[in-house]
Amino acid sequence: MGTFLMSAADLWRSIGADADAWVRFSAHWEELAPDPYAAEQGVHRLRRYGRFRYRAADGALAPTAHREFVQPDDSNALYLARDRHFEPLTAAFLEDPLFERTVKLVGRIAPVLDEAPEWTVWVHPFRVVATADDEGRPTPEGVHRDGVTLVSSLLIGVDNAVGGESSVFGPEGDRLLTTTLREPGTFLLGDDRCTRHGVSPIRAVDRGKPARRDVLVVTCVPS
Numbered sequence: 001m002g003t004f005l006m007s008a009a010d011l012w013r014s015i016g017a018d019a020d021a022w023v024r025f026s027a028h029w030e031e032l033a034p035d036p037y038a039a040e041q042g043v044h045r046l047r048r049y050g051r052f053r054y055r056a057a058d059g060a061l062a063p064t065a066h067r068e069f070v071q072p073d074d075s076n077a078l079y080l081a082r083d084r085h086f087e088p089l090t091a092a093f094l095e096d097p098l099f100e101r102t103v104k105l106v107g108r109i110a111p112v113l114d115e116a117p118e119w120t121v122w123v124h125p126f127r128v129v130a131t132a133d134d135e136g137r138p139t140p141e142g143v144h145r146d147g148v149t150l151v152s153s154l155l156i157g158v159d160n161a162v163g164g165e166s167s168v169f170g171p172e173g174d175r176l177l178t179t180t181l182r183e184p185g186t187f188l189l190g191d192d193r194c195t196r197h198g199v200s201p202i203r204a205v206d207r208g209k210p211a212r213r214d215v216l217v218v219t220c221v222p223s
Helices: 008-015 019-031 091-095 097-112
Strands: 003-006 045-047 050-055 060-063 118-130 150-159 161-163 165-169 175-180 187-191 196-199 202-204 211-222
Touching (some): 003 008, 003 175, 008 187, 019 118, 019 150, 060 097, 097 118, 097 150, 097 211, 161 211, 165 187, 202 211
Antiparallel strands (some): 003 187, 050 060, 050 118, 118 211, 150 187, 150 211, 161 202
């Protein structure tokens, strides 16, 4: 089918999470930095970024040098061939046990799609914000590909927000799945080689305070 939705209960069980660990993990989203490139589109988005090497044989995960993020060819037309510079992941984020367990879970799933011995893994924690006057757009580029093999989106939390409907489409534009991630820990995965995906805007329920949607996006491609 090209896409799979993992329940929060299954994700928490897979990475050994509980309520206290999730509260600790989600607190790292308070340390994200503004995304100036999304701001060019009128989108209030915060993020950080890290790049890693994953070895399928033994599950070893190692960081690589921090550098600009370049959208792979034939993917996101909004940022194609543009170097974007984002703040690195914080030391506290990298030291959190749920970070490594989540990324290694994605690493174990990737070889189902391709038997590559080593993988390049991109890690992007995101926060999208909506206000009384402006909706929040998780994907300002619209429906797109990421130019990788496996793409995944883990819902960390959502507050005071409606909308944020995730849709996945097949190569002919047929809708494969539509869902609104609401429960923290819900995990959406897709074969990016044969699908496209997008998320509808979020809006504030209580217009007197901001709305937010926090996700962790992890993508993999053979090294």
